[in-house]
Amino acid sequence: MNNSIRFLTILGSTGSIGDSTLDVVHRHPDRFKILALTAHNNVKKMLAQCNQFKPQFAVMLDPASAEQLREAIRLTKLDTVVLSGVESLEKVASLPEVDVVMAAIVGAAGIRPTFAAAQAGKLVLLANKETLVMAGRIFMDVVKKHHAILLPIDSEHNAIHQSLPQDFKGNLAEKGIKRILLTASGGPFRTLSRDLLTHVTPEQACAHPNWDMGRKISVDSATMMNKGLEVIEAHWLFNAPPENIQVVIHPQSVIHSMVEYVDGSVLAQLGNPDMRTPIAHAMGYPERIDSGVTSLNMFDVKHLDFEPPDFERFPCLRLAYQALEMGDNMPAVLNAANEVAVASFLDEKLPFTSIPVMIEHVMQNVAQQTIHSLSDVLEADSIARETAGNWLAALN
Ligand code: NAD
Numbered sequence: 490m491n492n493s494i495r496f497l498t499i500l501g502s503t504g505s506i507g508d509s510t511l512d513v514v515h516r517h518p519d520r521f522k523i524l525a526l527t528a529h530n531n532v533k534k535m536l537a538q539c540n541q542f543k544p545q546f547a548v549m550l551d552p553a554s555a556e557q558l559r560e561a562i563r564l565t566k567l568d569t570v571v572l573s574g575v576e577s578l579e580k581v582a583s584l585p586e587v588d589v590v591m592a593a594i595v596g597a598a599g600i601r602p603t604f605a606a607a608q609a610g611k612l613v614l615l616a617n618k619e620t621l622v623m624a625g626r627i628f629m630d631v632v633k634k635h636h637a638i639l640l641p642i643d644s645e646h647n648a649i650h651q652s653l654p655q656d657f658k659g660n661l662a663e664k665g666i667k668r669i670l671l672t673a674s675g676g677p678f679r680t681l682s683r684d685l686l687t688h689v690t691p692e693q694a695c696a697h698p699n700w701d702m703g704r705k706i707s708v709d710s711a712t713m714m715n716k717g718l719e720v721i722e723a724h725w726l727f728n729a730p731p732e733n734i735q736v737v738i739h740p741q742s743v744i745h746s747m748v749e750y751v752d753g754s755v756l757a758q759l760g761n762p763d764m765r766t767p768i769a770h771a772m773g774y775p776e777r778i779d780s781g782v783t784s785l786n787m788f789d790v791k792h793l794d795f796e797p798p799d800f801e802r803f804p805c806l807r808l809a810y811q812a813l814e815m816g817d818n819m820p821a822v823l824n825a826a827n828e829v830a831v832a833s834f835l836d837e838k839l840p841f842t843s844i845p846v847m848i849e850h851v852m853q854n855v856a857q858q859t860i861h862s863l864s865d866v867l868e869a870d871s872i873a874r875e876t877a878g879n880w881l882a883a884l885n
């Protein structure tokens with residue numbers, strides 16, 4: 490790793506995490522330089538980011554969008570090379586000049602470039618939790634084998650990382666750790682009755698009380714699948730058995746998670762709910778750098794409340810624990826079914842309360858199979874999507 494300046498690739502630079510990452514980069518021109526930016530198809534935003542950060546490469550997944558961007562770049566004085574396709578995402582995640590890869594693509598689409606970054610031994614800042622959910626064991630093996638460094642961006646996992654001993658190597662008992670307390674805001678429908686949940690709209694689901702995020706993760710927060718995915722993520726990151734991961738509803742989102750030790754101590758990380766804190770923590774690691782986040786004012790916060798999770802109103806959380814217990818391809822199947830269900834809900838083709846119904850159906854109808862490789866994971870993903878699509882077609 491270059492000591493003076495770190496060269497970055499941001500996978501998913503036009504998204505919510507991408508924005509926050511670029512904000513932190515902008516605050517530290519002496520520490521970070523953007524080598525590559527990537528996005529799906531938002532040409533306008535990518536062009537603005539290229540103008541501001543002057544990357545060597547810009548990748549649009551969509552070839553037509555790449556062509557538009559290339560044309561627009563031709564009219565500027567920039568010498569950014571525009572590429573397209575998944576292979577190009579993998580390429581810019583693994584270039585020798587790159588030190589750090591921010592993995593912030595949403596969903597299963599992030600898996601191949603995130604793997605490429607780990608295979609190239611990069612410092613991988615992981616926002617794309619779906620990679621760990623789908624392929625936890627093999628991804629952790631790849632990280633280890635290629636001496637990549639993995640730092641969690643998800644605020645809860647970043648908080649856990651900060652609350653663990655610095656020399657933690659994946660053995661909870663050895664370090665006197667009893668359990669992980671994974672906090673959850675409870676989402677916008679925390680207090681809504683089961684009946685009222687049936688009628689909620691995508692706009693209501695995306696209006697998160699504490700965090701400003703992309704639409705998919707916002708719906709996941711509303712169903713609490715996000716917390717389910719995070720339980721699986723915590724399992725792989727910290728080698729924690731599911732029974733040692735307790736979800737705690739904490740509506741203020743000020744405590745971002747906690748670690749309980751055998752002596753009764755509970756260590757927590759607190760702060761305003763702003764993703765620039767975990768991003769700056771991971772980007773500067775092990776140094777602390779300014780993130781632009783305002784100080785936490787305890788006098789404004791006043792209360793910190795806690796509740797147990799409700800598995801009846803939020804069955805997605807139960808399904809995620811179940812997929813983790815089952816293991817093999819099941820977390821990948823859960824993740825794929827969830828992505829199809831969330832997209833259908835956002836398209837107003839599926840009621841909110843049918844999201845877990847569809848996921849459960851898919852989990853019951855895809856055969857459990859051992860995962861040996863990334864292609865096994867991708868196959869599980871595509872079979873689950875097909876099963877979900879058939880269920881949806883039969884419904885309409
Ligand atoms: P977002 O929807 O705002 O942004 C997604 C980014 O991925 C965009 O740049 C988009 O162009 C790109 N993208 C989408 N589909 C793609 C595809 N098929 N191929 C290549 N690129 C594609 O999402 P977000 O809220 O920034 O979330 C990104 C990831 O970070 C997710 O995995 C999410 O779970 C995780 N995360 C987000 C937050 C948050 O506060 N937003 C917090 C914790 C974790």
Ligand code: MG
Pocket residue numbers: 643644645719
């Ligand atoms: Mg989170």
